[in-house]
Amino acid sequence: MSPTLHFFKYQGTGNDFVMVDDRAHQFDAADHQRVRHLCDRRRGIGADGLILLRQHPQYDFEMVYFNADGYLGSMCGNGGRCTVAFARQLGVINNETRFLAADGPHEARVDADGTVHLRMQDVIGQQDVEDYGVFLDTGSPHLVRFQPASTLAELNVFAEGRALRYGELFREKGTNVNFVEPPATPGQPWQVRTYERGVEDETLSCGTGVTAVALAASRRGAATPVHLRTPGGDLRVAFEAKPDGSFTNVFLSGPATYVFEGTV
Numbered sequence: 001m002s003p004t005l006h007f008f009k010y011q012g013t014g015n016d017f018v019m020v021d022d023r024a025h026q027f028d029a030a031d032h033q034r035v036r037h038l039c040d041r042r043r044g045i046g047a048d049g050l051i052l053l054r055q056h057p058q059y060d061f062e063m064v065y066f067n068a069d070g071y072l073g074s075m076c077g078n079g080g081r082c083t084v085a086f087a088r089q090l091g092v093i094n095n096e097t098r099f100l101a102a103d104g105p106h107e108a109r110v111d112a113d114g115t116v117h118l119r120m121q122d123v124i125g126q127q128d129v130e131d132y133g134v135f136l137d138t139g140s141p142h143l144v145r146f147q148p149a150s151t152l153a154e155l156n157v158f159a160e161g162r163a164l165r166y167g168e169l170f171r172e173k174g175t176n177v178n179f180v181e182p183p184a185t186p187g188q189p190w191q192v193r194t195y196e197r198g199v200e201d202e203t204l205s206c207g208t209g210v211t212a213v214a215l216a217a218s219r220r221g222a223a224t225p226v227h228l229r230t231p232g233g234d235l236r237v238a239f240e241a242k243p244d245g246s247f248t249n250v251f252l253s254g255p256a257t258y259v260f261e262g263t264v
């Protein structure tokens with residue numbers, strides 16, 4: 001039997017997380033089965049991932065992110081914003097912070113309306129992958145596929161995303177897969193649906209995913225900040241494109257909301 005656990009539930013544009021105040025480093029991160037169980041929507045609390053907020057000697061806190069499959073994931077953008085809101089709720093930070101995540105240090109700022117602006121790592125560049133789309137690493141690996149007009153709503157994201165994620169090209173490490181519909185008229189948002197590695201399903205939104213989409217869209221004329229619409233809500237990505245094809249000052253902005261808490 002695992003010891004009693006007090007948890008908090010957060011969501012950011014419908015990407016939902018079990019959050020644990022593990023400042024004391026007591027949660028067994030190697031217990032994949034327990035994490036998977038807690039994220040199970042029928043047998044547990046239910047979430048796309050679980051996040052530990054841990055104390056760190058050099059940063060305000062450390063964010064340790066697990067996918068719903070129970071294993072440590074790479075960077076999670078929506079989870080990062082939620083962890084910042086959680087740290088604020090716990091009184092660990094005020095409105096600005098510097099914290100550590102799987103891909104290195106991040107800075108964030110919280111507006112009066114609760115919007116969290118999360119600084120992502122610089123992105124080295126983007127790679128065209130045959131007919132598959134554009135590949136970028138925004139802290140997590142992402143394939144970006146631009147779809148023809150008016151096809152995104154009907155697309156079978158689960159089947160198509162899964163085939164690519166387990167396909168020949170990405171088999172070893174897998175990838176997240178984002179399907180994008182450019183705006184029909186200028187000023188409208190870029191629409192995005194994402195199949196997530198580690199959740200192994202479509203989620204309502206993926207933060208590192210929309211970041212990848214925004215940077216890929218910048219090559220197709222999207223100006224910073226890019227407005228993106230996921231099934232779970234709207235996000236914005238601001239960036240500075242450098243002449244060598246890399247990106248710096250990348251910020252992911254959007255809501256991060258407390259849902260409930262409990263004990264299991």
Ligand SMILES: N[C@H](CCC[C@H](N)C(=O)O)C(=O)O
Nearest residue numbers: 073074076077078206207208
């Ligand atoms: N939902 C997350 C992405 C998690 C990446 C994860 N699925 C992995 O590939 O390890 C986000 O908002 O950025």
